[in-house]
Amino acid sequence: MTGRIFSVVGGMFLLTVCSKGSQSSAAPAAPPAPAAVENAAAGGTITGTIKFTGVAPKNPPIDMSEEAACKAKYKTTPTEENVVAGPANALANVFVYVKAGVPAGQTFTAPTTAVVLDQDGCRYHPHVLGIMVGQPLEILNTDPVLHNIKAIAKANRPFNVSQPSAGMKTTRAFTAPEVMVNLECNVHGWMHAYAGVRPDPFFAVSAANGSFTISGLPPGTYTIEAWHEKFGTQTATVTIAGTESKTQNFTFAAR
């Protein structure tokens, strides 16, 4: 089995939420002021589907015998989620974002709504997430076992905190854009998640059917990058005029 697919992040819904107000980038937690909501229709949209060619590598099975509480959450042997493929070679868990083209100096207020990262069944949900600088990341432990949550980052300060029981919650925020911050649990070496940290709301994570949507883009020419943990990155240039919707598909080669 390819595992349950969690590709749409809570925070993704906030893609339509953006503002041109100034952003307090240094604040470790999100500013309490609610983000101004701009009409998404006012901007352009990029949609697309992500596929891959070739044969997807098999996700290794996870031996959860050390963690009975996690193992009990699965009917069949759980696997890692390195490559989550949908029908017709659709590729989920691809982080798509505007790498360049947003005018320098334009700042966006981070939503106060947290992106939630849940540890459930000794796996991360979602496996790939996008988050804005300053937006709260709420890390939940649904498992009655010890997890440590380690962020490995370069532009941001790394952290490593522990959650030894179910119901524990830790909230963190990132201070600088970084694609990607690696999140991992060292108690369970198979647990990996990836966070794309962006200064603007123009990003998405591909769904189970490989689809993604980035909306609210002001007119301009953008470099769009698609990132996948195993297959690397792809870029494309898209020009948006007015409120038009453009299609930009990406195809990765399996490796």
Add this chain to the structure above:
Amino acid sequence: MIHALLLLTLVATQDTTAGKQIYTKWCAGCHGDNGAGDGPAAKHMIPPPRDFTGAVYQIRSTPSSQLPTDADLLRSIDEGLFGTAMPGWKSRLSDRQRRDVLAYIKTFSTFFADTTQRPQPIKFGNAPGGGSGAEALKVGRQFYDSIGCRKCHGDLGRGDGPSAPTLKDDAQHPIFAANLHENWRFNGGGTVEDIYRRLRTGLDGTPMPSFGDLIENKFLTDEQLWRVAQYVRSLSPKDAPVVRDVVHAPLTKSLPHAPDDSTWTAVAVYWFPLVGQIIHKARWFSPAVTGVWVKAVHTADSIALRVVWDDRSQSPDTSWLAHVGRVFATLQSDDSTPEQPAPWPDQLIVQFPVSIPTGMERPYFLMGSSGAPVYQWRWSSIARTAPVAGLARGIDRFEPLSSGGPAAQAVYDHGQWRVVFTRALASTDTASQLPFRTGRAIPVAFFASDGSNGEHGSRMAVSTWYFLALDEPVPARVFISPVLAMVLTLGLGMLVVWRAQQKTSYRRQQ
């Protein structure tokens, strides 16, 4: 005003030129010219030297993710980091030099120049009293389990937990969960306060998380976290072990063959440190076995030698193969073709000379030479009761002997090997198998390999020569002679007194 200007100038010149010179001379060899932890010596170290460019530091007084304070960094520079290649510089560099180099190290990362990053040390009080009492240790043990310490550090704390083989640092280098029985090797110090601080701050860049949030989340109280620290401290001896050169083997009535025979509890223990074999190729810079604990006894005709050492894995163990791969990827190999990980066994070698030397001359400690061989007992975890006796003529020449070797019994228990070797004192083959004699200093050395750390062949941990002394039974005359002498002295004295009295009374009569 002028003073203030002078002061400003002084502060400004606490820079970086002076610091750079010191850094280049003393630090760059390991930490690299650009502070990336990639100096020429870096490929011979696990753990590798700190990469200063990320400003991620293990030993801090600040919460996880914060920068360390200057005092934190200075402490590591001054004292060094125990259990690693980082020495203390307090006695080698002046106060000014150490401050200068500290200022220079901080220039490798932009985080230190970022004014929004202000390290705030965690404030905490003193350890609650009664920390070594049974009740406190019980509470500590309870939370050791409930906060999951055992996952990496193991049930008895020897760094052998179920997750131990998978551990990596941020740069994917292999990393051991600390053996909590060796507090003298804890990077940030081995006191209860040091351990408590590590629990609060975590060791950033490593798998060790911060447990500070647990107090805020009311999962445990501050006192209970202190109890964990006190429990962890209780696992190590009161004082770090000190090397005493001579293992004394007392005389016993019967020979304890089993490692956990109750006879051993009353026998004195001796500790010998082991270091990587870095003299002959293939050299080994990352030994997993840090020392051996040795006891010995003998009877009228036999000797029993008990060697105990901590080893995180009962090798061969395929669950450690990925760890071995990471070790090989981190260390620069002597071989031109990188070696492939394999499930090697654990090994222990006890080495003696072929005969007890009469003078100070001993064979070469590192397995003798072609002209002057050494007599060895080679034990392996895949033949636990059948150690092989033989002659070594250099590190790569070993000639097994067909008979007359020792017997052995071994126990592996929660990250620890305990092996007892037994052999007759006399030897039928005195040319190659050492006859043991009482009352003589018999040279002895130890070698250990952890197969699950990639150790085999010359890749092992070694000791130098120490001595084994079979204490002679104290002969009866030792106890009788003084008594006899006392009786005789008393008798003679009384005789003198009696004679003197006789003479006096004789004179009086005259």
